[in-house]
Amino acid sequence: MDYHELAYKSIQYRRTILRIIKQANAGHTGGSLSCIDILNVLYNHVLNVTPSSFDDPNRDRYIQSKGHSVEALYTVLADRGFFPQEDLENLGRFQSHLIGHPTRKVRGIEQNTGALGHGLSLAVGTALAAKIDSKTYRVYTLLGDGELTEGSNWEAAMAASHYKLDNLIVIVDRNTLQITGRTEDVMSLEPLEDKFRAFGFAIQHVGGHDLPALVKVFEQIPFKPGKPNLVLAHTVKGKGVSFIEDKAHWHHHVPTDEEYRTAQAELDQAERKWQAKHGIVEPL
Amino acid sequence: MESLSLCKPNLEEFAQTLLALASQNKDILVVTGDSRGSGKLVPFGKTLPAQIVEIGIAEQNLVGISAGLASAGKKVFTVAPACFLTSRSLEQIKNDVAYSDNPVKLIGISAGVSYGALGSTHHSIHDYAVLRAIHNIDIVSPADNFETRKVIEAAVDHPRPIYIRMGKKPMYDLHTPDTRFEVGKAIVLSEGSDVTFLATGEPLSRAVMAAHLLEQEGLSVGVISMHSLCPFDEAAILRAAQHTKVMVSVEEHSVHGGLGSLIASLLMQNGFCPRLKIIGIPDEYTVTGSQKEIFCHYGIIPEGLAETARQTLNAKEN
Numbered sequence A: 001m002d003y004h005e006l007a008y009k010s011i012q013y014r015r016t017i018l019r020i021i022k023q024a025n026a027g028h029t030g031g032s033l034s035c036i037d038i039l040n041v042l043y044n045h046v047l048n049v050t051p052s053s054f055d056d057p058n059r060d061r062y063i064q065s066k067g068h069s070v071e072a073l074y075t076v077l078a079d080r081g082f083f084p085q086e087d088l089e090n091l092g093r094f095q096s097h098l099i100g101h102p103t104r105k106v107r108g109i110e111q112n113t114g115a116l117g118h119g120l121s122l123a124v125g126t127a128l129a130a131k132i133d134s135k136t137y138r139v140y141t142l143l144g145d146g147e148l149t150e151g152s153n154w155e156a157a158m159a160a161s162h163y164k165l166d167n168l169i170v171i172v173d174r175n176t177l178q179i180t181g182r183t184e185d186v187m188s189l190e191p192l193e194d195k196f197r198a199f200g201f202a203i204q205h206v207g208g209h210d211l212p213a214l215v216k217v218f219e220q221i222p223f224k225p226g227k228p229n230l231v232l233a234h235t236v237k238g239k240g241v242s243f244i245e246d247k248a249h250w251h252h253h254v255p256t257d258e259e260y261r262t263a264q265a266e267l268d269q270a271e272r273k274w275q276a277k278h279g280i281v282e283p284l
Numbered sequence B: 001m002e003s004l005s006l007c008k009p010n011l012e013e014f015a016q017t018l019l020a021l022a023s024q025n026k027d028i029l030v031v032t033g034d035s036r037g038s039g040k041l042v043p044f045g046k047t048l049p050a051q052i053v054e055i056g057i058a059e060q061n062l063v064g065i066s067a068g069l070a071s072a073g074k075k076v077f078t079v080a081p082a083c084f085l086t087s088r089s090l091e092q093i094k095n096d097v098a099y100s101d102n103p104v105k106l107i108g109i110s111a112g113v114s115y116g117a118l119g120s121t122h123h124s125i126h127d128y129a130v131l132r133a134i135h136n137i138d139i140v141s142p143a144d145n146f147e148t149r150k151v152i153e154a155a156v157d158h159p160r161p162i163y164i165r166m167g168k169k170p171m172y173d174l175h176t177p178d179t180r181f182e183v184g185k186a187i188v189l190s191e192g193s194d195v196t197f198l199a200t201g202e203p204l205s206r207a208v209m210a211a212h213l214l215e216q217e218g219l220s221v222g223v224i225s226m227h228s229l230c231p232f233d234e235a236a237i238l239r240a241a242q243h244t245k246v247m248v249s250v251e252e253h254s255v256h257g258g259l260g261s262l263i264a265s266l267l268m269q270n271g272f273c274p275r276l277k278i279i280g281i282p283d284e285y286t287v288t289g290s291q292k293e294i295f296c297h298y299g300i301i302p303e304g305l306a307e308t309a310r311q312t313l314n315a316k317e318n
C-alpha cells in the first residue's frame, strides 16, 4: 500500500473512531486517535496476519496492552475484514462482543486486555514460544506510556532481554499524557530510553503519526540481533482533531453533538486536502 | 481397616510424573519462578533443560508469560509457591489465564500451611476462595500420590485453565490403583449412615484415620475425597446427605470460601439441613508452629476430627 493510501485510511479511521465512540456514548477518544496511525501501518503494511491466516500458528501476533484504546483496534480490524463493518455499530451494546476493551470473542484479537501492565508479559511468552519452536513469526505489543508505571512491565522487559527476544517488538505510544495529566507530573518516566536500554532493548525513535517513518522503522527489525526491539513512538493524544489534541480530559471524553460536528468537519477538510493532492477515491 | 502406608510427598510424585510425560511430549514446559528446588524439579531441569523456563522471582510476569506460551500451543505447567502464585499474580490468573482462556496448568506448591512456622506470608489458605470466584479455572487438590499422578496426567490436555495445589510432606496411599479418577468427580472411599467426612487435598488421610477410630466405636462412617473444588461434584454430596446424619468437611484452607462453604451452600439450596461442621483454618491470625502443630491446634488430626464428629452426632440426639 502506498503512503498516500495509508494517509487516506488514517483519515477514515479517525472518522470511524469518533463515530463509534459518539454512537456508543463511551470510549477512549484521545488514546485511540493517538495510536491509530501505528495500527494503520501495522495492519496494512507490517503484520503477517489476515482474516484467513488468523488461525495459522505462524501468523504475526499483535497484543494491545493499552486495551482501552480498543476503538482504534476494532476500526482497523473491521476495515481489514476480520469481522463485518456493521458490527462496529454494536460497540458497547447489551450482549455485544464489542466491549470497551479487547476480547478474543472478536475475531482478530489475540488476548483479552484492559488491565494495564499485562500485554508485555503475554507478548514475551508468545515470542518465547516462537524461539522454542524455531518459528519465524513476530510478536508486536503496543503499550501506553501511562501504564509504564506498572512494575510488571519491567519484570517482562527483564525477561525479554534475558531470552534475547529479537522477534518481540514493543511499541510505546509516547503521548506524554495519562488520565490525570502529564506522565511526568503523575510519576516521572524519563529518561525512558535509558531505562529500556538498561533493560537490554535496542531502541528506535519514530514520529508516531509519520506514516513513511513508521513503515521504515518496522522494516529495520530486528534493530540488533539478540535484543528485544523498542519503538518509542512520539505521538499526540487526540491527534487529528485540533481541539482534542494533547488534552488530558479527552482521555475518555465523548464528543458533544457540537464537538462531533466540528471534529468531522476538520476531517472533511483533511480529506479534501488529500483529494486535492491524490484525486478522488472510493470510500473505504 | 488395614493401616495406611506412607509414600512420597505429592510434590515428588508430581515432578516424577511430569518428567515422564514431558520426555514423550516436547510441548510440555515447566515455567518456574526460582522454585525448581522446592518444586522437586531439579531432575526435570537436568534431564530436559530445553523444557524448563526460568522466570525468576516475578510472579506477575511468571503467569503472564505462561499465558503467552500456552496461547502459542505449549503445554505449560507453571510452578510457584501457592501463596505467591494465587495472590501476587491473581490479576494475571484472572485476566491472562482464565478470562483470555489460555489453558495454563498452575501448580501451587507448598500449599496451605505447609510452610508452617515461616508464617502467614507463606501460607495459602485463601486460594480456593479467590479462584472459586473466578470463571474458567478448575481447582484440584490431590490427596495422595495416586490422585497427584492422575491429575497431572489429566492436566496435560485439559482444555481449560487448571490450578493444582500440593503440600510438602510424605502422603499416605489412600486409593487402589484401579480407582477411577476424573477431574470434577468425587471419589467415594466408603459410605456411612452416621458420619460422612468430606475432605479435599492432603487432610483426606486424617479423615480416613478419623473414620477408622469411629468405626472401632461401632459407628457407620463414610469418607469422600472432594479433590476437585471446580468442577464441584454436587451429586456426590447430595447423595451422601440423603443417608448420613452428620457431615464434616475438612480442608487445609480458611473456613470461609472453601470446601465447607461450598457444601453448606449446596445443601441449603437443595433443601437439606444436616448437621454440618466445617473444619479448616479459622478466621484469626493463624497460630504459629509447624504444619503438624497447626493441624493439631485446629483439630485437623484424626482424634480431633473424630471428636468433632462425635460431638456433632450427640448434640442432635440430646
Ligand SMILES: [Mg+2]
Residues within 6 Å of the ligand: A144, A145, A146, A173, A174, A175, A176, A177, A178, A237
Ligand atoms: Mg499516554
